[in-house]
Amino acid sequence: MKPATHRPPRDRSGELLGGRYRLTDLIDRGGQGMVYRAEDVRDHDLVAIKVLNDTIAAEPEWRERMFREAHALANLGGTAAVRVLDQLWTSDGALCLVMEYLHGQDLDDYLSGVEAGGGRLPVGALLELIVPVVETLEAAHRQGIVHRDIKPANIFVLDPARGGGVRLLDFGLAKFMRLRSFTHDGFIAGSPSYIAPEAWQGGKLDQRIDVYALGAVMYRALAGEPPFAADSLDEMLRLATRAERPSLRAKRPDLPPDVDDWVKQVLAIDPARRFVRLRGMLQAFKSLISS
Numbered sequence: 001m002k003p004a005t006h007r008p009p010r011d012r013s014g015e016l017l018g019g020r021y022r023l024t025d026l027i028d029r030g031g032q033g034m035v036y037r038a039e040d041v042r043d044h045d046l047v048a049i050k051v052l053n054d055t056i057a058a059e060p061e062w063r064e065r066m067f068r069e070a071h072a073l074a075n076l077g078g079t080a081a082v083r084v085l086d087q088l089w090t091s092d093g094a095l096c097l098v099m100e101y102l103h104g105q106d107l108d109d110y111l112s113g114v115e116a117g118g119g120r121l122p123v124g125a126l127l128e129l130i131v132p133v134v135e136t137l138e139a140a141h142r143q144g145i146v147h148r149d150i151k152p153a154n155i156f157v158l159d160p161a162r163g164g165g166v167r168l169l170d171f172g173l174a175k176f177m178r179l180r181s182f183t184h185d186g187f188i189a190g191s192p193s194y195i196a197p198e199a200w201q202g203g204k205l206d207q208r209i210d211v212y213a214l215g216a217v218m219y220r221a222l223a224g225e226p227p228f229a230a231d232s233l234d235e236m237l238r239l240a241t242r243a244e245r246p247s248l249r250a251k252r253p254d255l256p257p258d259v260d261d262w263v264k265q266v267l268a269i270d271p272a273r274r275f276v277r278l279r280g281m282l283q284a285f286k287s288l289i290s291s
Helices: 060-075 107-115 123-142 208-223 233-242 259-266 278-290
Strands: 021-029 033-040 045-052 084-089 095-100 104-106 155-158 166-168
Touching (some): 060 084, 060 095, 104 107, 107 155, 107 208, 123 208, 123 278, 208 259
Antiparallel strands (some): 021 033, 045 095, 084 095, 104 155, 155 166
16 A cells, blocks of 8 residues: 655636636745735735635634734734735635735845855844834734744835835744644744744743844854754754854954853843743843944
């Protein structure tokens, strides 16, 4: 007997959703869904549409996750969270989120461009990108929403020719503190280089996992590499939960020596020793670089 296989999600390019949105081409894919560029045939605008993968569209848990993502983004209107414009279903029952179409590139690609010639991102440029993200996450935390998947690929740098700015993407793994959890034993949400130690170890999770992750993103932006990297998940777990915190000053001697104390606090293994709030983490960083 052949082992069971999962049918890969089909490409829906060309489909018309809700009699209004024509999917033109696939622009991104992930474990939960596919993101398409689409035309609003009524208003003739470009939009982005996230379609829940048809392989999991029938599972109530995943539909509920996507409903929660839409709810989170709707409640974060006026922040740097990507904007949801509509919610609908495909003809065969897959849930879709219609979002603003973003012109620009994610932070991974943005940093690669900066570093292509051997340079590093200036501190001032980093703060311009990070401050709106902090404000957005603080607003989410006040509503009991923890993002859980902060990484460079989920921070989108908007085209400066179109006004610039930044957007925070993908609340699909968000933890809603006041609602029942969907996370099963053994499931770790997030991307390995940015997962907090307590998440690796199955500990109690709160907003401090976002503090850790955004601190790791800031480290990567300034150092040119994430604080920890390994070829296996076992080694990543060991580094995140037991290794000495890396020196940022060794990578960026233009920064003050106290920056390494900041790194030790923002990436602390014990969440009780970490910054409690993102705003405090950011203010501490601003204070040390201005002293």
